[in-house]
Amino acid sequence: MNKLTKMIVVLSVIGLVSGGILSLMYQWAEPKIKVNQIKANDAAVFQVVPGTVKYKQISDKDLTYFECYGQRGEKTGTAILCQGNGYQGVIKMMVGVNADFSKFTGMIVLEQVETPGLGAKIAEGAFTAQFKGLASKPPIEYVKSAKPSKLNQIEAITGATISSRAVVNIINKTVQQWQQAK
């Protein structure tokens, strides 16, 4: 066997073995990964719209939202996927509104790359909890270093006003889009 043939044979064998092993491994892992993704989405939707047991995903151009239903099939609200640019990169959130769209029922941050220790606080409970029970009309406003005085206000994080403002803007914009779309 000359050198070139040997090289080609060895590389092809290694490639084939690697491909074979990986495709087996993938068949094992793929369903688990799918389940994990669904689980993560379930957890997010159930958390922002309390009382939900099942939901229906609706995708409309850039907009993705989930119509939520409770135990007896009654409508519990809608979970809306909100996405936009923050201070350092994309922020992705799930926001819940109640069935008659009078108030927000919850908000969690799914993905963010804001500055750790400052902007990243937007993902923490102390900030996200402010959205629970917030009036949904007029659009959300933020106040700096003061307690919110109106029903549609939240307090921005000290030292991370830009991140806080980005969150508010992204939510307002997406919710408005959703209202026009539905």
Add this chain to the structure above:
Amino acid sequence: MAASKVKRGYLTEYLKGLWDENPVFRQLLGMCPTLAVTTSTINGLSMGLATTFVLVCSSTIVSLIRKLIPDQVRIASFIVVIATFVTMADLFLKGIFPDISKALGPFVPLIVVNCIILGRAEVFASKNDPAKSFVDALGMGSGFVVALTVLGTIREIFGTGSLFGLVNFEPWVIMILPGGAFITLGLLIGLLNYLKEKTGQQQAAPACLPVDSQAEVN
């Protein structure tokens, strides 16, 4: 006699990775994941373990097939072997530990280009028998785990301003920022250089370990 010598040989092969040839602190290899994922102890530890898994598997396989691979396609073959194990590790993490997989982000696939792994395959596994390569890889992997865990712990303690919940102080935000990663590692390596010199002068004994292992390698 021969048996005991072999045993010690394995032990020194293992130990050199922990300290004398520690991949991070002494050889400055695998810097990217070292700096990027060590924002907390658990991230550092899981990254270290994933890397060790890939390192041990690929070193062993490379050593097993070392005589079959023509010299010219050596590197290409090593890379394919490594990439295969990395994909396996990645699929495993995504399937079983989705949270850890998400925290480590693109740094799991980037284990492929971790210089430690290709370095060990090229320098050690392609010249030694599988058993020895296995031990060598395990040692290097452990050294990597230790380095990442130490760095992760230091950054977590200062960055969150809490010493395992016992003592609380104002968090040093810089420690979890990218800049903090560089600075902490720089200070740590400087400190270890200093310690190394101090202990090196006081006791000559540990110095014979690497010499011994060198002899065995050659």
Add this chain to the structure above:
Amino acid sequence: MDLLLIFISAAIVNNFVLSMFLGICPFLGVSNKLEKALSMGLATTFVMVLAAMVTWLINNLILVPFGLPFLQYVSFIIVIASLVQFVEMFIKKTSPALYRSLGIFLPLITTNCAILGLALLAALREYNFLQSVTFGLAAGVGFTLALCIMAGIREELDLAPVPEHFKGAPITLIIAGLLALAFMGFAGLISG
């Protein structure tokens, strides 16, 4: 506008070296002389742009249509390794002097995680072809920028009284930390 955003984000705000920790090995290894840093940066940028194009084609024309996402890492790294080989041969032919000065670091571009990282991130963010190429170019420019700034500082550093145990890697890392902090100042740029 979209492309400009990708460019600024990858080159400056989320600089590959200083905020994403990609390509640290050459950053520490080749950053002692400005001239060397510049050639290394350019060679890497060249490979990055090519890699961004080729990996995009492979991912979108082969891997995705045939449902083979699990072969992504293996195929990407093979493409990158071959590209580096190609660039190495090219430089050896055209500029032997440059080839000698870059020495061992040329083949090391293969294990430069910035390049694989670039290919993976572009695939993950589902960039289109043009966006991928822009991303590749920007990453290269950012890498070159970081490398050159570092080399400039280190040339001056030769004259500074650095404590014995901090010479070499430790002081370089600490400076890199300060640079990373400085680059954070650009962070607000993309929120516009």
